[in-house]
Ligand code: SF4
C-alpha cells in the first residue's frame with residue numbers, strides 16, 4: 001500500500017532548529033496524568049527526600065511504568081491537585097540507579113531481551129515505546145513482529161526529529177544497535193525523510209552489519225509519520241503480532257538506558273505556534289513549570305496552550321502546572337479575535353486554505369497566522385469530498401458522519417471507522433465545520449466499550465457455568 | 470461597523486429562547502452571520518480550521534456564474550434582473566419558512582439555487598412561472614428531503630423539470646431571438662409581448678430539421694435558448710474557474726463531456742447525415758451549463774471520485790441518447806436528474822469495493 005491523502009497546514013510559528021537552554025527550576029510540578037498514562041500508585045511519602053531517577057509513582061494499568069523524579073528534591077504531595085510536586089529541586093552529579101537495584105529481583109532465566117526490556121522500563125525509556133496499531137504501551141515482556149523507528153515529527157508543531165538528532169547521531173546509531181539486541185530476527189524499519197541524504201548515508205555506514213535495519217523514505221506530509229499509517233504502508237498486519245514503534249527521543253533514551261544505565265531525565269521539547277516568540281526548541285524535564293515557559297516565550301495576551309500538535313493535541317488548562325512525562329511539544333494559538341465584516345467576501349490574500357478559493361492561491365505557499373476561530377458556521381455535510389481526499393486512512397469520513405448522524409453505529413463500523421488514526425485533517429478541511437474527528441473518536445470509544453462489555457459478560461456467564469458444574 | 474455589531478448584540482435577547490421574536494431566530498442569525506463572521510472558537514482538536522466556509526464555497530459558484538449572467542443580460546435584456554429577483558424572493562421565502570419551522574439555520578445553498586434557476590429558464594417565461602418553479606424546486610427538490618446537504622435532486626432542475634412537464638408550450642415554444650446590436654440589450658426590457666423578437670426554435674430544434682447554425686454563434690451565445698445557457702465561452706470561463714477552485718469536481722465534468730463527445734462522435738461517424746458532429750453538439754443547448762454548474766453540485770452527485778466518473782459517463786451518454794433518439798431536443802435536465810437518482814447507488818458500489826479492499830490492509 002502507498003501513502004494516501006495527507007495535507008500540510010502552513011501555520012506560522014514553526015520552531016527553529018535551535019535548542020535553547022532553560023533556567024533550572026526550583027520546583028517541579030509533575031502531572032500524574034499524561035495522554036497515555038495515569039500514575040495512580042504513589043511510591044513516595046509527603047515530605048520525603050528523593051534523588052533524581054527515583055520512581056515517584058507508577059501506572060499499574062500500563063505495566064507499572066514509572067514516573068521518575070527528574071531532579072533530587074523534597075516531595076510535596078499536598079500543594080497541587082493531580083500533581084506530584086518536587087521542591088528544592090537540585091541537579092545532582094550522581095543520579096540514583098534504580099535499574100541496578102531492581103536487576104537483582106529479576107530472574108535470570110527470563111532471557112536477555114526481556115531483562116533489557118525490564119531495564120528500559122525501570123529507567124523510564126520504555127515509555128517511549130508505542131504499539132503501532134493501538135498507540136498503547138507495549139508489553140515489556142513481549143516480543144514484536146517488527147519495530148518501526150520514525151525520525152519525523154510532522155504535525156505542527158511537535159518536536160522535530162532533526163533537532164533532536166543534531167550532534168547525537170552516535171547515540172542514535174548506538175540506540176539502534178541496542179534495539180537490535182531486543183530482537184531475534186525481526187526487522188527494524190527506519191522512517192526518514194530522504195534516503196539519499198547525508199544522514200541516511202551515515203546511518204547506513206554505521207549500522208552496516210546489522211542487516212535487519214531497513215530504511216523507508218517518508219514524504220514530508222502530515223500525517224505520514226503516524227505509526228499506524230507507517231505500519232500499513234509497510235504491510236505489517238495486526239494479526240501477525242504487535243509492532244513496536246519509537247521516535248527519535250525513544251532511541252536516544254534506549255541508548256542512554258542501555259549504554260550508560262542512566263535514566264532519561266531531560267528532553268527536547270518544541271514550543272511553536274502563532275503565539276510564540278521565538279518559536280524554538282527548549283531543553284526541559286518533565287514537571288518543568290509551565291509558568292516559566294509562558295513568561296519567556298508566550299507574548300500573546302489571550303492564548304491557548306496545547307500539549308502536542310495543533311491537530312491532535314489537548315488544551316492545557318489552568319490546573320496543569322507542569323509539563324507531563326510524555327510531552328512532545330507545546331503549541332500556542334492566539335484566541336479568536338474580533339469579527340470580520342462581510343468576511344466571506346474578502347479576497348483572502350493572506351489565507352492559507354486547502355481549496356484554492358482565496359486570492360492567496362495566486363501567491364506562493366506561505367504560512368498563515370491561524371487562531372482558534374472556527375471560521376464559519378456548522379452546516380450539514382455537502383459531500384464536497386475534501387475530507388476523503390485528505391484522509392490518510394483511505395476511509396470516507398463523510399460517509400461515517402452520515403451514518404452517525406442517523407445513529408447507525410454498525411454502519412459506521414462497516415465503513416471502517418476503526419481505521420481512522422485521528423489525525424484531524426478531515427475536521428480541518430471541512431467547509432461545513434463538522435467535528436468529524438471528535439465524532440469518530442467518541443464512536444470508537446463506544447464500540448470499544450461495548451465490545452469490552454460483551455467480553456466481560458461472556459466471561460461472567462462462563463464463570464457461572466463453571467460454578468454450576 | 471462597530472455600531473452595527475453593537476446593534477446586533479443589543480437585539481440578540483429578543484431573538485433568543487424566550488424572547489419576543491424567538492421564532493425569527495434563524496433570520497436574525499443568518500443576517501448577523503452574513504454581515505459578521507461568527508466568533509465561535511474550536512473546543513477540541515483540531516484547534517485550527519481551514520478558512521473556507523460554506524458561505525465562501527457558495528459565493529464561488531455565484532462568482533463563476535457572472536460571465537453567464539453578463540452574457541444573458543447582453544443577449545436577452547434587463548428582464549433577467551426581474552427573473553433573478555423573483556427567483557430569490559420566492560425561493561428565499563420557502564427556505565426561510567422551513568428554517569423557521571425546523572428551527573435550523575438558513576442555509577447558503579439556496580443562494581446558488583436562486584441564481585441558477587432563472588438562468589435555465591427561457592428568457593420570456595412569465596415571472597409567476599419563475600416563482601412557481603423555484604418554489605416547487607426548493608420545496609420538493611430540497612426541503613422535503615431535509616434541506617441542503619440531504620437532498621437527492623438538484624432543486625433548480627426539479628423546478629425546471631416541473632415547469633417543462635406542467636407548461637410544455639410556454640417552456641419550449643417561444644424563444645427570444647438574441648440581440649443582434651453591438652450594445653446588446655443591456656438597457657432594454659424585452660418580454661413575450663414584443664412579438665418580433667420571438668423566434669420559433671433553438672439551434673437544437675433546428676438541427677433536428679437538418680438546419681445547423683454556425684459554431685461561432687454557439688460559442689458566443691447569439692442563439693435563442695435559455696437565458697444563461699447559450700454562451701459557451703462564458704460558461705467555460707466560469708466553469709473552469711469552478712474547477713480550479715475545486716468547488717466543482719473536474720471528474721464529473723470530464724466524465725460528462727468525454728462520454729458525450731465520444732458517443733456523439735460515434736453516432737456522427739456512423740450516420741453523418743442524421744447526426745450532427747460531436748464538436749457542434751457539445752456547445753449546443755444546455756449541455757455545458759449542465760455539466761459545469763448543475764451536475765457538479767456536490768450534494769446530488771456521488772461523493773467518491775470513482776463514482777463521479779461513472780456519474781459523468783451516465784449523464785453524458787444519456788444526454789446523447791435523449792437528444793438523438795427521442796422527441797426531446799434537449800436532454801440534459803433529464804439526464805442529470807437520472808444521474809441524481811443513481812448517484813447514491815454509484816457511491817454504494819464504490820464504497821463496497823473500497824471496504825472490501827480495505828479488509829486486507831490492516
Ligand atoms: S481523523 Fe480519521 S477520518 Fe479524519 S482524516 Fe484523519 S484518519 Fe481520516
Ligand code: SF4
Pocket residue numbers: 380381382383384385386387388397398401426429430431432433434436
Ligand atoms: S469535508 Fe465536510 S462537508 Fe465535505 S464531504 Fe467531508 S464532511 Fe462533508
